[in-house]
Structure formats: structure tokens, C-alpha cells
Amino acid sequence: MVDKHERKRGLGRGLSALMADVTETEAAAAQGVAAADHFVPIERITPNPDQPRKSFVKEDLDDLAASIKEKGVLQPLIVRKRADGSFEIVAGERRWRAAQMVQLHELPVIVRDFTDIEVLEVAIIENIQRSDLNPVEEAAGYRQLMNQHGYTQEDMATALGKSRSHIANLLRLLNLPEVVIEMLRAGDLSAGHARALIPAENATELAKIVVRDGLSVRATESLVKRQLPNGEAAKKPKPKDTSEKDADTKALEGDLSAALGIKVFLNHKPGQEAGQMTLSYSSLDELDTLCRLLGGN
Structure with missing residues (x-):
């Protein structure tokens, strides 16, 4: 659990400043093992449990292992030291x-003093910059930054050099049924196919048809359209435009999101007493946590 002080430190520093650190550190690592701070026994190195990448292609690992066997590890790992003396991979x-x-x-490492928040940010930045996260992993990384650390889509778009629409479209993929998400994660569906399936109520069934028949994205869009009422694409409710919110409302949203650990949206019109609060959870674990908080447990 990240404490409030550490959360504010990470947020105060900002993604852009952290990216500068990542770029500098990676430039040093690219110089080879001579840039390493230490050589560390491999059993003292542990993976980051919040690493956004969850799948590793066996063929790629086999190729890399063959290269390491022949030439050794040519680029140091970036790590941080833990209280127990082990090193966590960044x-x-x-x-x-x-x-x-x-x-x-043993492996060559460059040691950096990153907070818990910064470790997650660096892992996401490093993977996104290398363009080797699948769409689900990339979207999950963005959601982690939003839900756990209070970043907006605009923040991430600016710092990571992505368009806001790119980030928004990826986040929408996480609303698909889990079966479809797994097909996307496995590479059976492209992000374009998955986006076309979002309006469909029977997305799982249609996804299986798409894979079975090898349909193009355009054909998938037509298939989904035929399944909807009157043959027209269903319109999902648009998220409320938060661009007109005053600074106090935005600040309160950020404080509540940080305190609860999930995204909080406030819809409060200036000059009125009443309004709406929307709590957005991304997993059943987050829902359970929210229920305990609201229940006073």
C-alpha cells in the first residue's frame, strides 16, 4: 500500500520529469555493462509485482537466452534496492x-531510488516506449496510473507523447467481456476488431465468429451493426465533459480518488447544492474494498 505522503511525492514530480530520468538512465544502460553500478547474484533480483506486462512470448525469450548464452547480458537492468537487501526490477x-x-x-544492474509510484510509472513508460505491450496490457497500465495515482488522460497523453483518443480508445477495450479481452491479449483479435465489438451485447459470440471466419475490421463493424436494433450502432452514453469543472471540484476528485484507491467523478453544477458522485472500479477486488470502506469495516 502506498502511503499518502509517497503518493503526493510521486504526483508532484510528474510523468514528464520522470520520463527525463528514464531517458537518462536508459542512455547510460545502453553504454553496456561498463555503466553498471554492481553485479548482483541473480537470486537476489526479484520482478516487479505490478509490472504491466503479464505475458512473455516464449520464442522471444528463447532467442534472447541464446544471445545471452553466447555474448552475456549486454545491457544492465534498472533496479531499486529493497529494505531486505534484495533488488526489485524496474x-x-x-x-x-x-x-x-x-x-x-549474476547480472549487471543500475540502481535507482524510485518510489512505489515511480516504479509503476517507469515500467509502463519503458514498455510503451518500446511498443511491446499488447493493447490489454497497455490499457491496464493506463488505468493503474489513473485509478491508483490520479493521472488524467490528458496528463498521460502529454507526458507519453500519445493522443488522448489513443488512450481513451484503449481504455474502452477493458469494458469488453473477459473472454474477448483474453482473445485480444492472445493476439487472436486486433485492437481494431475489439473496438468494433464494444457496442455489441453479444460481443463474446461475435468475437468467436470473427476469429473463426477471419473477418476484417470493416466486416466486423458490419457484423456488429447488423446485430444492433434497426441495424444502427448503439450509442453509448458519453462521459460527462469535465473540462468545465472548477479547480476546487477537480482537486476534490483527486483527493477522493487517492483516499479510496478508485476513480471518483463529481458532477456538481456551479450555484447549486445538489450533484452526483460516481465511483468507478476496475475489478471485483476494488469493489470489495469500496464495500468495506462504505460499510465501516
Whole structure:
């Protein structure tokens, strides 16, 4: 659990400043093992439990392991030191996994003093910059930054060099049924196919048809359209425009989101007493936590 003080430190620093650190550190790592601070026994290195990448392609790991066996690890891992003396990976988990496959005993590392928040941010930034996260992992990383650390889509778009629509479209993918998300994660569906399925009530059934028949994105859009009332795409309710919210309302949203650990939206019109509060959870675990908080447990 990240305490409030640490959360504010991470948010106060900002993604843009952190990206500068990442770029500088990666530039040093690219110089090779001579840039390493230490060589650390591999058993003292542990992966980041919040690493946004959840899947590693076996063929890629096999190729990397073969390269490491022949030439060694050419680029240090970026790590941070834990209180128990172990080192947690910030960037370079693929190298760590491949090195284990060839039974390497130690690895070169560059040690950086990152907070819990910054470790997550760096992991997401590093993976997104390398363009090797699948759409689900990338979307989950954005949601973590929003729900756990209070960043907006605009914040992430600006700092990461992405368009706001790119981030918004990826986040919408997480609203699909879990079966469809797994098909997307496995590469059976493209992000374009998945976006076309979002309006469908029977998205799982249609996704299976798309994969079975090898339909194009355009054909998928037509298939979904035929399944909807009157053959027209269903219109999902648009999220309320928060651009006109005053600074106090935005600040309160941020404080509540940080306190509850989930995204909070306030719809309060100036000059009125009444309004609406919307709580958005991304998993059943978050819902359980929210129920306990509201129940006073």
C-alpha cells in the first residue's frame, strides 16, 4: 500500500520529469555493462509485482537466452534496492528471465531510488516506449496510473507523447467481456476488431465468429451493426465533459480518488447544492474494498 505522503511525492514530480530520468538512465544502460553500478547474484533480483506486462512470448525469450548464452547480458537492468537487501526490477525483466534460462549466476544492474509510484510509472513508460505491450496490457497500465495515482488522460497523453483518443480508445477495450479481452491479449483479435465489438451485447459470440471466419475490421463493424436494433450502432452514453469543472471540484476528485484507491467523478453544477458522485472500479477486488470502506469495516 502506498502511503499518502509517497503518493503526493510521486504526483508532484510528474510523468514528464520522470520520463527525463528514464531517458537518462536508459542512455547510460545502453553504454553496456561498463555503466553498471554492481553485479548482483541473480537470486537476489526479484520482478516487479505490478509490472504491466503479464505475458512473455516464449520464442522471444528463447532467442534472447541464446544471445545471452553466447555474448552475456549486454545491457544492465534498472533496479531499486529493497529494505531486505534484495533488488526489485524496474526495467529489464525479459533479460532477467532469459538469464535464468541459461543459468547465469549474476547480472549487471543500475540502481535507482524510485518510489512505489515511480516504479509503476517507469515500467509502463519503458514498455510503451518500446511498443511491446499488447493493447490489454497497455490499457491496464493506463488505468493503474489513473485509478491508483490520479493521472488524467490528458496528463498521460502529454507526458507519453500519445493522443488522448489513443488512450481513451484503449481504455474502452477493458469494458469488453473477459473472454474477448483474453482473445485480444492472445493476439487472436486486433485492437481494431475489439473496438468494433464494444457496442455489441453479444460481443463474446461475435468475437468467436470473427476469429473463426477471419473477418476484417470493416466486416466486423458490419457484423456488429447488423446485430444492433434497426441495424444502427448503439450509442453509448458519453462521459460527462469535465473540462468545465472548477479547480476546487477537480482537486476534490483527486483527493477522493487517492483516499479510496478508485476513480471518483463529481458532477456538481456551479450555484447549486445538489450533484452526483460516481465511483468507478476496475475489478471485483476494488469493489470489495469500496464495500468495506462504505460499510465501516
